[in-house]
Amino acid sequence: MRLSQYFLPILKENPREAEIVSHRLMLRAGMIRQQAAGSFSWLPLGKRVLDKICNIIREEQNRAGALEILMPTIQSADLWIESGRYNDYGAEMLRIEDRHERAMLFGPTNEEMVTDIFRAYVKSYKDLPLNLYHIQWKFRDEVRPRFGVMRSREFLMKDAYSFDLDYEGARAAYNRMFVAYLRTFTRMGLQAIPMRADTGPIGGDLSHEFIILADTGESQVFCHSDFLALPIPDAATDFGDDDAIAGIVKRWTTPYAATDEMHDEAAWQDVPDAKRLSARGIEVGHIFHFGDKYSKPLGASVTGPDGKEHDVSMGSYGIGPSRLIAAIIEASHDENGIVWPESVAPFDVALINMKPGDADCDRVCAEIETVLTASGKDVLHDDTDQRAGAKFATADLIGLPWQVVVGPRGIAAGEVELKNRKSGARETIAIADIAKRFGGGA
Numbered sequence: 001m002r003l004s005q006y007f008l009p010i011l012k013e014n015p016r017e018a019e020i021v022s023h024r025l026m027l028r029a030g031m032i033r034q035q036a037a038g039s040f041s042w043l044p045l046g047k048r049v050l051d052k053i054c055n056i057i058r059e060e061q062n063r064a065g066a067l068e069i070l071m072p073t074i075q076s077a078d079l080w081i082e083s084g085r086y087n088d089y090g091a092e093m094l095r096i097e098d099r100h101e102r103a104m105l106f107g108p109t110n111e112e113m114v115t116d117i118f119r120a121y122v123k124s125y126k127d128l129p130l131n132l133y134h135i136q137w138k139f140r141d142e143v144r145p146r147f148g149v150m151r152s153r154e155f156l157m158k159d160a161y162s163f164d165l166d167y168e169g170a171r172a173a174y175n176r177m178f179v180a181y182l183r184t185f186t187r188m189g190l191q192a193i194p195m196r197a198d199t200g201p202i203g204g205d206l207s208h209e210f211i212i213l214a215d216t217g218e219s220q221v222f223c224h225s226d227f228l229a230l231p232i233p234d235a236a237t238d239f240g241d242d243d244a245i246a247g248i249v250k251r252w253t254t255p256y257a258a259t260d261e262m263h264d265e266a267a268w269q270d271v272p273d274a275k276r277l278s279a280r281g282i283e284v285g286h287i288f289h290f291g292d293k294y295s296k297p298l299g300a301s302v303t304g305p306d307g308k309e310h311d312v313s314m315g316s317y318g319i320g321p322s323r324l325i326a327a328i329i330e331a332s333h334d335e336n337g338i339v340w341p342e343s344v345a346p347f348d349v350a351l352i353n354m355k356p357g358d359a360d361c362d363r364v365c366a367e368i369e370t371v372l373t374a375s376g377k378d379v380l381h382d383d384t385d386q387r388a389g390a391k392f393a394t395a396d397l398i399g400l401p402w403q404v405v406v407g408p409r410g411i412a413a414g415e416v417e418l419k420n421r422k423s424g425a426r427e428t429i430a431i432a433d434i435a436k437r438f439g440g441g442a
């Protein structure tokens, strides 16, 4: 992609409204534009990151056996009246009336709607387990939208819903999502710690919030430092093996970890002093078992092996892709800008032409762009006539993992400069070796 043909509205000044670094950098790097309180457009660079995040989430949901669907954003109030939540949900729900004066709402979540889909089709335990998810915009009229996409009113959510015959089955479904979440966040370069969360009137121990440690986090959290060294389940993990999956969950729920609301001072005192991590945290995911809370009022039941009707046992599993982008930036930036982990970077390589208009520079840049693109790399080719300093500043700000700098003197020697954004390390490499260096052919 040539920068001269791209839309990258970089801001030179620090936007005054941005209180935290991720919000500031997302605005400065031209990733998002605020449209109203807590509502943002995603500009090309931001949209690329959002897509990468969603693809990782999707791959891991699919691997764990969940099936992707897509439900509408606007819902009819009827199902919510049936479940009893229409009045309970409160002011966070945006209520709308259509031209026929029918009560509608902009979905803050989808338990009712997915349960309605389930009850229409599934009648026997033989069709279970079932886990349906979608990645869809939600609206919550937050009291205090702030920190950009970290806490917005319209935001993207991956929400999955599991259906099982009984508690045992629901627990296994919960465990699969738990393990899928460990893999998902790790693939984005994040260290997420599952922390016991409040189960409210449902009770039990099946609710965890996945928390990223960061100074700007909204919650106070407490955990054992052993979490930082626990092994992440690999891609060969067998999601069909309930015992193996339960073993991983056991391991990841044994050291102490709790948010403010669930903090247990006595258990905390048992953690050795040197192992205590008391920090701020960002919630990026939340998984929850709620049994028959929706299946009972909505009549979602199946015939069991005993020939009787059973209200299905359900759970829901959320991840916030838009909030995750802010969380990744909070965890990975420096004084010059964003430092993207390779897996979510909007482009892999910033190719910087130091002297556009110079025939050799233009030719070598075009060749490198072709070669890298052919080896599967996404290249942002800065062919603009900005000053060199401004080009370097932009490349650092938008945080692509690699910078390839092409100038007349290097070309004369058959070389270009390669800079790693994260380490800052620079090296000179032969133009002929570029493809090999990035995993392509000779």
Ligand code: ATP
Pocket: 140, 142, 149, 150, 151, 152, 153, 155, 156, 157, 283, 284, 285, 286, 318, 319, 320, 321, 322, 323, 324
């Ligand atoms: P919070 O306590 O931060 O308000 P929540 O408990 O309301 O979160 P859930 O209902 O569990 O969140 O939603 C699932 C996920 O959606 C959260 O873990 C978070 O990543 C994301 N999310 C929730 N609210 C917002 C928001 N206002 N802006 C951006 N992402 C959000």
Ligand code: MG
Pocket: none
């Ligand atoms: Mg909330």
